[in-house]
Amino acid sequence: MFAAIIRWLDERLDLDGLIAPLRHKTVPTHRFSYWYFFGGITLFLFIIQVLTGILLLLYYRSGANEAFESVQYIMTRVQFGWLIRSIHSWSANLMIFTAFVHMFSVTFLKAYRKPRELTWVTGMILLFLVMGFGFSGYLLPWNTLAFFATKVGTEIAGQVPIIGKPIMIFLRGGEEVTGATLTRFFGFHVAILPGIVTVLIAVHLFLVQRQGMSVPPKVETEWTANPSLRREMKFFPNFLLRELMAWYVAIGALGALAALFPWNLGVKADPFVSAPAGIKPEWYFLFMFQTLKLIPSKVWIIDGEVLGVLGCSLAGLFWLLLPFFENDKAGRTKAWITGLSVFALVYVVGMTVYGFLAK
């Protein structure tokens, strides 16, 4: 029966020809190969986000008077609603984590170098957009923490000279964070971001497919010196099956986290109460939040906030364009970029931990 369907499709679509490029594709096998899995796991978690997001849309209602209640309804009345929402929240956090791991692994394995500059740039834009997903999705349950996180986050965007204020008003749908902001963020979260991200993922994957996996320069040098060390694995089915196993482990971890530590809903947002003590953004914004906190309010003649926001933006822009500062010659890298990568990782991790511990 199944074989008959395959045969029917094959006669019409030439399935073999369709997967032929996948059959020829190989994946270099070396001591760092495991890092190749993280991009795939991030993709898998994104697929889970799409599926659980669609499920949540069946019951979620946006609007300041309904959003909190509808999430409460999902979590208390709808069968397995708590599980679906918990998976969506956990998967979001894990996805941002694996995206960061993927980014740093690419940095340290020097996979961003020529000819893969565009893969890096699309990947970095995807990372920013994924954080945008996190930021916009965080507001949707309309609870106190989300309300203030959005207030602060959009206020920070407003600090950018000249273009900041219009951006802030665009994001908020007005001067203040209100139900209009919620409607807007809902639109960003379920329509605009998914559209852009889907296209970018397609481009990113196409580039990976077209150019194949990069071999780290160190390994490449070893292989050139001693060609008998060169190892490769077929992408289809060998690497793909390993990747699927990684996905299986990921869904196991996700299910366990979602079931054992269900995501909190918190207290309904009230624009006329004070921000609760010790309020902090989500962990993936913590390193930037902590940086802003440490900058004095006035540096020379520039406002500290403005300086911090400009600094973070420039750092982000530089990181986006990282491959263009790198050595073009195969196998050669610039030491200062390696040093900077180490500094970036230590800085992000250090500031995140500091942000957690700081009162």
Add this chain to the structure above:
Amino acid sequence: MCADQISPPQTTRRHAIEIFLGGGLLASLASFLYPVLRYFVPPAVADLGGDEVVAAKLGDLKPNSGKIFRFGSRPGLLILTSDGTYRALSATCTHLGCTVQYRSDLREIWCACHNGTYDLNGRNISGPPPRPLTVFEVHERGDEIVVSRKREA
């Protein structure tokens, strides 16, 4: 000769692995799908109105007129006839579920969707409706007009 002796146990071993692997995958798939299928079913909405509702105040309605009121999650129709008696019926047309209205010119209940009509006792008298409208009981309590479901005898 030797190969013949070895190959049968190999195939069964492979077969057993396939059963375990396939069974495991099917079981995981079922465990993913079961919550999702249950999630699709919306929880039953509690009928908020109960069995009794205040449909109007005395004097809200002029003789030979009607109004729609909320009866639980469904609309009801309260009519004050020209001889001064109150009648209350379900306002959901038995044809395809539109909300009916009182036509003072015809002294009938009329459904605008497919031109069905009912008399004041809720009987379907012309057009497509297949069944009469459910009739409710009406009481006056102080200045309130209370509508309740008819108790089954």
